[in-house]
Amino acid sequence: MNTPSEPRTKRLTLVLRQLWQSVFGVADVGLSSSGGVARKSANWVPIRSLSPRHKPRIARHLRALPAQDRYLRFGYAATDEQIDRYVAGLNFTRDEIFGVFNRRLELVAMAHLAYSVDPQWATCAEFGVSVSPHQRGKGLGAQLFGHAVMHARNQGVSLLFIHALSENVAMLKIARHAGAAVQRDGSESEAYLSLPQATLDSQLSGLVQEQMAELDYQLKMQANQFRQWLATVQEIRQGVRDARHTSRGP
Template sequence: MSRLTLFTQSLWRRWMRWIPVRILSVKHRPKISAHLKSLDPHDRYLRFGYPATDEQIDLYVEKLNFGRDDIYGVFNRRLEIVAMAHLAFSVDPQWTTCAEFGVSVDQKMRGRGLGARLFERAVVHARNEGVALLFIHALSENTPMLKIARKAGARVERDGSESDAYLTLPVANIDSQVNEMIEEGMADLDFQIKARAKQFSQVLQTLQEVRKGVRESRHKSSV
């Protein structure tokens, strides 16, 4: 087997495992709200530190500052958000190089690396934005989140039922900047492909319903 073939196969395997992460905007508020409301009470407790009600989730989504912070999402084929992350940049003048990370994943989509992928994506952007310290506040029982942080090299400090993780980020370089640019482009392309596929599916479903209606009409007229 040639080196070119091996290289091509390697790229293909990486592409098949790749999880596209898209930057969300104001127009995605309804989808963000739907995702968070789909979490059960325990998952809401892990995400927010308290069992947030639907009204509290609406308030959280309404207050999201898309101009200052970065919100990331993973979409399924129905263009529903199945995982999202919030990278909140510090507004304290003394901590301008700090940011906080929070993540949530649909229960049915866990165990597929979505949380780790969102964390990886947020780290790259935070690094390129000059963030030197990434902070994660989580309940001590939120072992998946703390595991992701530890694996990335974060220092985790536990204080009873709560834990704080601190990850020192390296200075941005050409590789990190190019990597983020490629990530954004590929994620946008993936979303457009899913959007076209959904539109085609809807058109096909409509045509099938029309054909079914025509057949039923013919059957009735022949009786």
């Protein structure tokens, strides 16, 4: 006879196993919808929450965007000065800003989940994203969108809003694929995505992914520090060799 806690325990075990698969990209055996055996694997992208100390990296990422990408991201051809003002005005307390770092701790993609400041629209949020040109085609925009949707759900958001230029095909494709209703008004388009309520799955997924992304960031930081230390050691060794060679003379 099952105790009342057993169904919850089994569900928690299933959720954790799914999270393990999504985080580590490990293929595992599970039941398909038809009751047969299916194998599942996924590629995990470490998406980290950003804080005010990341402002310099955010500015470098946005400043490195070419003119057309700046136009698509902001809706106008943003200058370096306008980008700096945008970064300076980021509200890390109210909003959520996420980023993807490469192994050199360079910010290669970021998303801004802006929550409404109007109490009448407290359950609404707006999404914006940018990806470095050399990182295109890897699905980072879609990954950041999915991450933002999960966080928005967990914060009680019921409607996610995306304002984009109609020529921003990539962003609108991501929104449509997620089930958003897209309305076009000339050169601009607006997408609306209704979000379901948060669940145990979404809450646990947000917690685990945040912790794993932080671990990934710390490991990259340590690896970067080790490379810098190794370069310093090699430079010192080279200096010693040169000094010995000079002291021996011709």
